[in-house]
Amino acid sequence: MDGAFLELDHISKTFPGVKALSDVHFDILPGEVHALVGENGAGKSTLIKIMSGVYQPDKGGVIRVNGKETNISGTIDAIRQGIAVIYQDFSLFGNLTAAENIGINGAIDKNRLVVNWKKMYQEAKKALEIVGADIDPSVTLGNLSVAKQQMVAIASAIAQDAKMIIMDEPTSSLSKTEIDKLFEIIGTLKKKNIAVMFVSHKLDEVFRVSDRITVFRDGRYISTAKSGEVNTDQLISMMVGRKVLDKNYANLEKKNGVALEVNRLTKEGNFKDISFRLFKGEVLGITGLVGAGRSEMAQAIFGINRADSGEILVDGEKVRINSPTDAMNAGIAYIPENRQTQGLIQDQTVESNIALPLLKHYTNRIGLVKRGNQRAFAEKWIDRLDVRPKNPELLAMQLSGGNQQKVVLAKWIAADARILIVDEPTNGVDIGAKAEIHRIIREIAAAGTSVILISSELPEILSVSDRILVMRRGRIAGEFVNKDVTQEMIMDKALVSNR
């Protein structure tokens, strides 16, 4: 396209055994917000890595910056050509100050021998002001919230004189207010004629902020459209190649029995006066803004983040939960938000991961593990949840995000947890796998397990839960039965104070 800042044509990328990209096209204009959507495996991160100089495209690929054909030879070259990337993990240094994080690229690029701290501080201050962030440049980055760290990352890109900023899943750890602030910043960037490439799974945000949307599927370019000219169903259809229906699973029948009862659970600086009941076989959705204390509360129930006061009753009996072992003994399981580092052991096999909570069950009397039993056990669950590839000896890290999540689920379903708490189970999971995970959650609920589903995605909450709790600033702000509930009603409780 004419006038494009960056244009990629006929880009392919082959790895041994896998063709990640086949003849794709992408271009972006100065000051444009151009979103790239697609399922996991569509090739989005490969494209980003080509743009940022990490990978080189196969022969025949053409890259043009400002109309001139060029080659992005490495990460520093990309920065010099004006392309900056903000990765999901920000690639920042928690042990250094915001100023240093912002100025470091420039210092390395100009190959300065000595660091001029005063200058670095001033330049950082300037960049932060442009971004509109109220951050003291001398603060150690690790002490800032995730949202603020992201602002520092953006300021860093501005300090490097970026003409294009690629944002990879930028809103996955942000609360609604922080997302609004981010979009404001994107608006500022647009006004400065900086192009923004927005890669995200969250289609509502994509529609909200982008000018154009490009869809990739299975490493191929599908199409590009102006965001006003296409709707969600069409987009999903292009991403997935088939129609996906929005299901509502809510089962409104009266439930028998209380599986879990929580009374006045309190922990200073985390949550206060939490009381609720979880019925047998139901899916209770807990939502609210990020930072409302949902995970903290869930972790208290699981024994990781012990509460100061309050009581927990399982099947009507009071239990003391001081550690995950106590929780497991009470039949409670927790699938953490950060599945990759906390939910699974990446370096170990799928089989070992699935078998871990239940080691005792196939240990003989002298304490030795019956390997045959363990293998059969793992294979059964791989089958049940349709984990692909089906090999129990693969390392967890070799599976895709969606399949990894299935392994985590398998592990706890297999452990026959009576109460299962899942925290953001479909974060970063592609649409197809998402639907599967929703189906699995409903199935286990139907089989008698009581599930607490913590999620920031309202469509997911509304689709999967029977009842919904809304948390706000450490307390429970509202409770709904999932009938005729709208996203606005939930948001209302999540945001407004009762005063």
Add this chain to the structure above:
Amino acid sequence: MKKLLRKKEFSIFLIIVFISIVITVASPTFLRPDNLIDVLKGNVVLGIMALGMLPVLISGGIDLSVTGTIALSAVLCGKLMVTYGSNIWMVFLLAILIGAGIGFLDGIIIAKLRIPPIVTTLGMQSVFVGIVLLYTNGDWITNLPPWFKQFGTFTVGVLPNGSGGTLGIPVQIVFLIAAGLITWFVLKYTLIGRGIYAIGGSRSSALRVGYNIDRIQVFIYMYCGVMAGIAGVLHTSIVQQVDPNTFTGMELNVIVAVVIGGASTVGGSGTVFGTFLGVILMAVLENGMVLARIPTFWQKIVMGIIIVIATSFDVINHKREQNKLVRVDIEE
């Protein structure tokens, strides 16, 4: 932010003050300037090696080969002086070359072959200590040239010594101060120094941001080696002989000093000031126990207990702070 500075280094400082008071009460000779200078002089070697070890620990690595380096440096420099006469410049040049050479080997293996620092430097340690013992057969080197003795007792400046006379600052302490200033400058103001903190903070981010990690790593281990090399000459200048067996176990003491001074074994943090405090703390403790006539066996016990308690306190404090972090702004 000032508050943070007060946290770790300040508490070590307070402990030093406290212990000093206790010792002085028990034995007033402690505070005499000539005793203090002596104590400092006796720990110059530990101090300089600790300053060399600091960047290594900040980067998340470790260097167990410093014992081999200091031994080799002391031995070869000693032999140089005894056999060839030589002069002080040649001696230091040799020491620096040895330190840089061993450090370079360490760094290259760690950077290019990707063998973890603990294992690489362990292997190097084995090799170079072996070379030292092989070469000397365990024999001491004595009869060093008189000009070296002069160098060893050379003092700079004039200070009152508390009993009406004057005292000079031993040249070794000057070296220590110089090493401290250089290390501080490198860590704070040079790009390589910032790179060391970056690598310790997040290696992957350091790569992405454009730091040449291999080059920085080689530098770190060479720097550590050079410090150990210089320390070897200074050690010889203090005791005026070379006993190749005397350096055993030094590497662990050096690490303890740096860690007590606030550096984390995982990397990413540590300061020159903190390291100085760590060395001073160990020096004061040792001197205190000697002055209080505590027998050597008890010294080890006390040292061991202090290491365990000090590190425990640090961790407990850290955990308490983490726990206090307000995660949610609770609505009233």
Add this chain to the structure above:
Amino acid sequence: MKSWKAWKAKHSNELTLLLILLGVFVLMSVLSPSKFLSPGNIQTMAFQMPEFGLMALGMMAAILTGGINLSITSVGALSGIVSAFVLSSPWAKTNPVLATLLAVVVCVAIAALTGLLNGFVIAYVGVAAMLTTLGTMTLFDGISLNLTKGGSIAGFPSLFIQIGNGSVGGIPIPILIYTVAVVAAYYILERSAWGIQVYMTGCNRIATSFSGINTKRTLLLVYVFSSVMAGLGGLIIISRYNSAKVDYGSSYMMNSVAAVVLGGTSINGGHGTVAGTVIAVAIIQMVSSGLNILGVNRYIVDIVIGVILIAVLAIRSLAGIYDRAKLLRKHTAS
């Protein structure tokens, strides 16, 4: 056929080490056939290896969890010294059998206590293993010095001396003890539920804890296991020397780290085999003895071991980088 290939691939590390061991054996035999292959030398190696091997097994357990146990030889010395007090007492002279049994019990008990201290500080307080064991190593050395006043304790009942110097059916008793320990270590670490917890904790402590495993208790027991192995090593040492001294066995500390790493255990934890460690111990022992026989200066032995360690790791590292790159590229292809 298929399973044989898979088995070979899975245990390629141990097989490679066995080849190296064989190579060393052949080399030493060729270089000095009359002395190296003499029954005297084989006996010597057989008597010396077990104490080293036990230390290495103890070190391995700590390294498996991503930690390290610098106090291992100090624990061995301390347990040995306390037992020595029992053995050299006048009471022991008149009740040698009882004294021997008591000595063994005391040795293991003291070792276990040290393990509890290490384990408590590392697992429950949370201090880094290297720092903790650095501190306890100093502490235990200090206590040992205090007990022996720097000297040695000697004069044990002849029954006890048999443990380190006697043979049963031609097989040295230390080898018997070692074999039992190796088999036990294999089953405990690689085949038991607890052992799997150890590996998992070493791989990813948080995820393991989130899976309901009490990682604190697991770690505590690891250091108890480590110390007990060291204690057994210390027992054999004092029996062989018929005396106990603070620095007996001190060289085994760094060498056991070398053996563990050479044997294929990852220094970051989570991976490693007992077989690998045992073979590596044998390799180091054989190199050491062989070079000794050749009249090579003992200092060169240290150099050679250092070089072997780095060389084997370098080769492994280069091969590993290649493998890992292939693996991860397949995974992150999109």
